[in-house]
Amino acid sequence: MSEILINLEKMGNIYNCSVVELDKIHNRAGNITPVSSLVSIPFPIKRVYYLYDVPGGGVRGGHAHYELQQLIVAASGSFDVIIDDGRNKKIVTLNRPNYGLFVTPGIWRDLVNFSSGAVLLVLASLPYEESDYIRDYQEFLSYKNGKKNNTIKY
Ligand code: TYD
Numbered sequence: 001m002s003e004i005l006i007n008l009e010k011m012g013n014i015y016n017c018s019v020v021e022l023d024k025i026h027n028r029a030g031n032i033t034p035v036s037s038l039v040s041i042p043f044p045i046k047r048v049y050y051l052y053d054v055p056g057g058g059v060r061g062g063h064a065h066y067e068l069q070q071l072i073v074a075a076s077g078s079f080d081v082i083i084d085d086g087r088n089k090k091i092v093t094l095n096r097p098n099y100g101l102f103v104t105p106g107i108w109r110d111l112v113n114f115s116s117g118a119v120l121l122v123l124a125s126l127p128y129e130e131s132d133y134i135r136d137y138q139e140f141l142s143y144k145n146g147k148k149n150n151t152i153k154y
Contacts, residue, residue: 012106012144013085017092020071024098033098035071035123041102043069043125050075051111051120060120061111064134066143069125071100077118084108086144094120108140 022040025032037044051060061081072081078095085107092101093113100123103109111120126132134140 011104013104014083014088014090014107016104017083017090017102017107019092019094019099019101022073022098022100031098035100041071041100041123045123046126047122047124047128049122049124049128051122052118054079054114054118054120056114056116058114059110059112060114061109062135064108064140064143065105065132066134067105067126068132069105070103071123072103073097073100073121073123075119075121077115078113079111079115079118079120080113082110082112084110086141106144108134108137 020041022033022035025034035041035045054060072094074094075097078093081092081094081101081103083090083092083101083103094101095115114120134143
């Protein structure tokens with residue numbers, strides 16, 4: 001089995017978080033977007049979850065992850081993802097189901113401006129694990145400033 005080694009320090013900046021265009025199978029009766037592990041996205045999918053029924057003005061996110069990689073897709077409606085690596089910030093608007101934002105480990109994210117009926121779909125590289133979260137912004141900055149060549153292996 002081949003091994004993928006990921007350098008967390010190099011990966012955790014907003015310039016490695018890109019919007020990727022996914023396949024779209026057009027049909028007059030409706031479109032399909034298939035997403036495959038390690039083909040459409042650079043990690044094996046271990047978990048899928050979706051966020052919906054966000055009340056008007058609702059804000060989600062407000063955390064970073066040590067190891068988790070994610071592809072965030074607006075399966076329906078739209079919202080903004082504010083990504084922050086401790087040095088730079090960027091706002092990415094997602095509003096089409098065949099585009100996703102790849103978020104590397106070590107990125108603080110805030111999810112804002114949800115349209116009514118928005119569905120935020122997440123394809124994630126790891127099972128849910130609370131110990132992978134950084135929920136305090138100062139702790140996030142300390143982690144980013146103190147981090148040395150950590151790697152994760154698949
Ligand atoms: P959280 O990831 O903080 O939500 P968001 O980023 O959308 O604001 O998760 C909110 C709560 O849901 C938290 O208590 C943990 C729980 N949760 C799970 O149990 N499993 C999951 O896969 C996720 C994503 C969250």
